[in-house]
Amino acid sequence: MxxxxxxxxxxxxxxxxxxxxxxxxxxxxxxxxxxxxxxxxxxxxxxxxxxxxxxxxxxxxxxxxxxxxxxxxxxxxxxxxxxxxxxxxxxxxxxxNLKISGRAHLVMDYHKKQDQLSETALGPAKLGTTIRGIGPCYADKVTRTTALRVADLLDVDRMYERLERIVDQKNRYFTVLYGDQQPLQVDEIFAKCRRWAQKLKPFITxxxxxxxxxxxxxxxxxxxxxxxxxxxxxxxxxxxxxxxxxxxxxxxxxxxxxxxxxxxxxxxxxxxxxxxxxxxxxxxxxxxxxxxxxxxxxxxxxxxxxxxxxxxxxxxxxxxxxxxxxxxxxxxxxxxxxxxxxxxxxxxxxxxxxxxxxxxxxxxxxxxxxxxxxxxxxxxxxxxxxxxxxxxxxxxxxxxxxxxxxxxxxxxxxxxxxxxxxxxxxxxx
Structure with a gap:
């Protein structure tokens, strides 16, 4: 049943x-x-x-x-x-016995940062999110051009160029909209992706x-x-x-x-x-x-x-x-x-x-x-x-x-x- x-x-x-x-x-x-x-x-x-x-x-x-x-x-x-x-x-x-869909999307560090910056900027009108980056990740899923999926970890080396473009775009967005002056580093994020790929590959299907x-x-x-x-x-x-x-x-x-x-x-x-x-x-x-x-x-x-x-x-x-x-x-x-x-x-x-x-x-x-x-x-x-x-x-x-x-x-x-x-x-x- x-x-x-x-x-x-x-x-x-x-x-x-x-x-x-x-x-x-x-x-x-x-x-x-x-x-x-x-x-x-x-x-x-x-x-x-x-x-x-x-x-x-x-x-x-x-x-x-x-x-x-x-x-x-x-x-x-x-x-x-x-x-x-x-x-x-x-x-x-x-x-x-754990299976992860390759079609599922990845929550990245810039999603969490965006969540935090957005809630802070809203002040009393904030939505009360968990600051886990969930909303920004789903938003990128709809935007498509700034989204990464679990399946991308299967060929992690090809991610770098896309990640470089996305991180640059996010940093500029955070600076213009929120006045943020602490840019994220693409190499640090890519190193994380490599580690994720190594550990999660056996589960992806x-x-x-x-x-x-x-x-x-x-x-x-x-x-x-x-x-x-x-x-x-x-x-x-x-x-x-x-x-x-x-x-x-x-x-x-x-x-x-x-x-x-x-x-x-x-x-x-x-x-x-x-x-x-x-x-x-x-x-x-x-x-x-x-x-x-x-x-x-x-x-x-x-x-x-x-x-x-x-x-x-x-x-x-x-x-x-x-x-x-x-x-x-x-x-x-x-x-x-x-x-x-x-x-x-x-x-x-x-x-x-x-x-x-x-x-x-x-x-x-x-x-x-x-x-x-x-x-x-x-x-x-x-x-x-x-x-x-x-x-x-x-x-x-x-x-x-x-x-x-x-x-x-x-x-x-x-x-x-x-x-x-x-x-x-x-x-x-």
């Missing part, structure tokens, strides 16, 4: 844990979008430290599973090699052909979406979005497999809402409720360490994500974080100027001024970390899940009650 796991909110929903759990029955795990700006944490059990991954698919933690970094990913080779080294220090060897062969052979393929639908370049809360299609719709163009290759689209949502950085957040609780959720849920960014903004579950935005993604099942994560709250609230409708909205608005101004209609449910105090049967959850916790299921009109098939892969309630196979 081929499954696509996609976030339904602004990322950080717990996709890594879900992919790690489902990866036990997968032959291939495919990361198809985003870059090192998308971090996820996997906790296999209570006796070992968590694994923080940014580029490597979660499948690397499963022996015998082929992990694929597909066409749509932008690859920060330094970050990738660092992750591989840290795994090997923990006796997890990344061998020929045509992943589109690889995945089509796997599909034809009936292999189980698990697609690992990065970030969340509300950060999607086309469907998210623009301009406070990422630079790729992080919704389910990005799978085809960014992996090379058609959507009909997927048997199920599984959406992941937290039992509440979080967001990192700037942008509209209708249900945000900038108060003791938000502080409680942040502290209890350890809501700090895997990539940046920044405290996440926290709020109530937003059924309007999640419902929107379900519709545009064709999601047929949901896993609800971090239910345990809500333990200790006497009342739980769910946003069921948006109002603007007294009128009820029947859609998720595209306009930033509307999203920033809308009022939320909340439905209030009873909270629960019991520790649910060891519960594995839905019927053994406290009645208020059961009612909360059932009510979300009724509002969203999509079955909630899995419920996370803790950080480790074992702390999951399976309601359906």
């Amino acid at each position: 081929n499954i696509c796991v996609v976030g339904l909110q602004w990322g950080d929903e717990g996709k890594g844990k879900v992919v790690d759990l489902l990866g036990g029955s997968a032959d291939f795990v495919v990361r198809y979008s985003g870059g090192a700006n998308a971090g996820h944490t996997v906790i296999r059990n209570d006796t070992e430290d968590p694994f923080a991954l940014h580029l490597l698919p979660s499948g690397v933690l499963r022996e015998g599973v082929v992990s694929v970094i597909a066409n749509g990913v932008v690859v920060d080779a330094d970050t990738l090699l660092g992750e591989i080294e840290r795994l090997e220090e923990r006796q997890i060897i990344v061998d020929q 045509d992943t589109t052909a690889l995945l089509h062969a796997a599909w034809a052979q009936g292999k189980n393929i698990l697609f690992e979406g990065a970030q969340g639908t509300l950060l999607d370049l086309d469907h998210g809360t623009f301009p406070f979005v990422t630079s790729s299609n992080s919704s389910a719709g990005g799978l085809s163009s960014m992996s090379g497999l058609p959507a009909r290759a997927v048997d199920s689209f599984l959406g992941v949502a937290k039992a509440y809402s979080t967001r990192v950085g700037a942008g509209p957040f209708p249900t945000e609780q900038d108060n003791e409720i938000g502080d409680y959720i942040r502290t209890r849920g350890h809501e700090y960014g895997t990539t940046t360490g920044r405290p996440r903004r926290c709020g109530w579950f937003d059924a309007v935005s999640v419902g929107y994500s379900l519709r545009i993604g064709g999601i047929d099942q949901v896993t609800l994560q971090h239910l345990d974080t809500l333990c200790g709250l006497k009342r739980l609230k769910v946003c069921t409708a948006y109002y603007d100027g007294g009128g009820k909205l029947d859609f998720f608005p595209a306009e930033r101004a509307i999203l920033e001024r809308i009022e939320c209609e909340y439905e209030t449910l009873d909270g629960f105090d019991e520790d649910i970390g060891k519960v594995r049967d839905f019927n053994r959850l406290p009645a208020p916790a059961q009612n909360y899940v059932k009510r979300l299921e009724e509002i969203l009109r999509v079955p909630i098939t899995m419920i996370g009650v803790g950080p480790s892969r074992e702390q999951m309630i399976l309601r359906r196979n």
Whole structure:
């Protein structure tokens, strides 16, 4: 069975844990979008430290599973090699079971510098990027003439002339636009490329052909979406979005497999809402409720360490994500974080100027001024970390899940009650 796991909110929903759990029955795990700006944490059990991954698919933690970094990913080779080294220090060897698409694009030093200069110049209007160079790399991908791909590392000597032209162009751009007087050195960047080529060549392949062969052979393929639908370049809360299609719709163009290759689209949502950085957040609780959720849920960014903004579950935005993604099942994560709250609230409708909205608005101004209609449910105090049967959850916790299921009109098939892969309630196979 081929499954696509996609976030339904602004990322950080717990996709890594879900992919790690489902990866036990997968032959291939495919990361198809985003870059090192998308971090996820996997906790296999209570006796070992968590694994923080940014580029490597979660499948690397499963022996015998082929992990694929597909066409749509932008690859920060330094970050990738660092992750591989840290795994090997923990006796997890990344061998020929890692495959990197030659069509994926390379994040270069000048992309990171451009990201930093741009955010600084924007001042209070900054987008709140991770400064990982993701946006500038995708911009170069569209520009084409200043882009480099992973496949270019296969003949690294031919890169120098192109790199010389690109670095000169970037330096002039940084000086004219930002007044930067610290030019990047092409020889230093080229030396990096040589090192990347030496270490990454064994992993580079045509992943589109690889995945089509796997599909034809009936292999189980698990697609690992990065970030969340509300950060999607086309469907998210623009301009406070990422630079790729992080919704389910990005799978085809960014992996090379058609959507009909997927048997199920599984959406992941937290039992509440979080967001990192700037942008509209209708249900945000900038108060003791938000502080409680942040502290209890350890809501700090895997990539940046920044405290996440926290709020109530937003059924309007999640419902929107379900519709545009064709999601047929949901896993609800971090239910345990809500333990200790006497009342739980769910946003069921948006109002603007007294009128009820029947859609998720595209306009930033509307999203920033809308009022939320909340439905209030009873909270629960019991520790649910060891519960594995839905019927053994406290009645208020059961009612909360059932009510979300009724509002969203999509079955909630899995419920996370803790950080480790074992702390999951399976309601359906």
